[in-house]
Amino acid sequence: MGGVRLRTAIAAAVVVAVAGLLAAFGFVRVTESILTHNVDSSARQRAAEVTAGLRDDEASDVIETMSGDMTLVQVLDSAGNVVASSFPVGSKPPLASSGVAVGHSARSTRPWPESDDSPYRIWEVGVQTQAGPQTVVVAQSLQPVRDNTGAQTRALAAGMPVLVLVVGLATFVFVGRSLRPVEAIRRRVASITAQDLHARVPLPRGRDEVAALARTMNAMLDRLESAAIAQRRFVADAGHELRSPLATIQVGLDYLAARATTGTGLAQVTLLRGEAERLGTLVADLLLLARSDEDGLALRHRELDLDDLVLAERDRFTARFPAVDLRVRLEPVRLFGDAARLRRALRNLLDNAARHATSAVTVSVWADDRAHLVVADDGSGIDPGDRERVFDRFVRLDDSRARQDGGSGLGLPITREIVDGHGGEVRIDDGDGAVFHVLLPLTKADADHPPLAANR
Known part of the structure; x- marks a missing residue:
């Protein structure tokens, strides 16, 4: 019984572990995709703001509001030189190696060398200004995305074994409770002998498979009891019926033995008397066992x-x-x-x-x-x-x-x-x-x- 419980609990734990791993992987990937999409949206919006400022000759004010470690902004001329930046010009290398054609944009992901190889989402937009074609470059850090997904991965890695253990233990307990009626049926069947075929297994409540098993076992015991009773009655009746003719045969053999005159005839009668005695012993044994099976030995x-x-x-x-x-x-x-x-x-x-x-x-x-x-x-x-x-x-x-x-x-x-x-x-x-x-x-x-x- 414990084997069934243990196997079921292990199977449930394995299924939950596999399903949990797949769900956790999908959840982290979806979260990463959503956060990355938000970073893209923020970078595009900032690039649009800078582009609008260049056209209105207010780019410096717009870029100044975007200064910070998570967002880097540069404006490059057609030769790739930095003409405006959210940090002091010349303090950092250009964010892009070449410009982008006016009206076009480009997106890339690469680490920023001066920020501990932290990945950045970089948007490049080509703009036509009074000073000629320029490129607006906005680099939005992906470190928050990495931190968020890392925290989720660590939380799931810590919680998944606990979930698997809880599911396994709960399955072990609940399956054990479900199998209690089966164990009761097993104990009752193990205690039933040929002398107490009238005993029946307990019927659990409900109409589930265990209840159907109990009803089937009781029906089988009904058939076995009926067959055993019929067999015992047959043996007892046959033994009683054989006693009278057997006694007659033994009396007749005694009579023949007393009147046998030849050695051959006496030997044959002696042989028949031995066989009759053996048959009488067999009949007595059958009657004894029949009484023992029916009511036990007195x-x-x-x-x-x-x-x-x-x-x-x-x-x-x-x-x-x-x-x-x-x-x-x-x-x-x-x-x-x-x-x-x-x-x-x-x-x-x-x-x-x-x-x-x-x-x-x-x-x-x-x-x-x-x-x-x-x-x-x-x-x-x-x-x-x-x-x-x-x-x-x-x-x-x-x-x-x-x-x-x-x-x-x-x-x-x-x-x-x-x-x-x-x-x-x-x-x-x-x-x-x-x-x-x-x-x-x-x-x-x-x-x-x-x-x-x-x-x-």
Whole structure:
């Protein structure tokens, strides 16, 4: 968000700086042109006055009134000699090198050597007098023009950075205020999870683009909520509908197993019973996740011994995976939680470790400020890039897919749901194989109020 504000403020400052520089340059040039035009007008007027005085033989009086540093006046004869001047004759060189024809005029700009190279606007007018053709030369100083434009340039140079800075800061502030509703929308969207799709983003006042964005986001959330509700209902209904025929199949397989007379027939029935059990587990997992998505997990917090749960699962694990060596390192740990749910999470971790272990699975339990349960195998491990992905539903890594006894991809997601419901967390640590680390609160208060980080 700050990036948009900063980029907008910089863009506004650059635009104002460029536009200000162009406007300042044009303003100074126009001012210089106007002032120079005024100097030309003054020089022409003074030349006309001197010309009129020469015709009326009153030139000396007129020239005397024009004496000063800003205005210099000379009258030259046809040979270029100074015959009259606003300063003592002979004290300064002629202002023009040659005369001008009678009835004509000339204009030039050049510095006056005796005035520190200050530029002068010089007008020359040819006049016919009683003494013959003469040239009236009027030099009007351009120093006031230079001083004025210099003062304007310095003022603009000092004020332009201040203007650019003010515009940039104002744009940064106002854009930030305009983007506040967008930030509110972003925070609300970031907090919405699959469990609270009923939440909606705040609608800002007005009917501008931000309000249209908020309405569009809310419409999208309406569609997502409707789709999620329909999906959850489908999963729950399908799971319930599958339970009855699945129970019938399992009873029938038990009946056939009791009456099987040949080894081949018994082996086939045993295989079918295993597949039916696997299908039953899958249906139970789907129902559990559907209930969790709909209303959250219903947990019954009771005081329990985490090490006893591990010991209770050890016999089942040994019977199911006789080829895998289960090693336990237990310390007495008592906490508050749902024993059935935590046992389900532990079973999922043990079954997952057994499927990927080379020869051994290790379970460790200890406590400090929290209870720790670590299930590690000596398999190939999990790549760091897959350590979060394995907790997504129906995700199985390639190694698991290649095995006939690969899981359904729901065990680890269910484990995370159970651990999160207890206010804990489950993560994968570094190790020789896959190391699943479960951390659980010890007190009932912490279990009843899980941290925000655990609410996915």
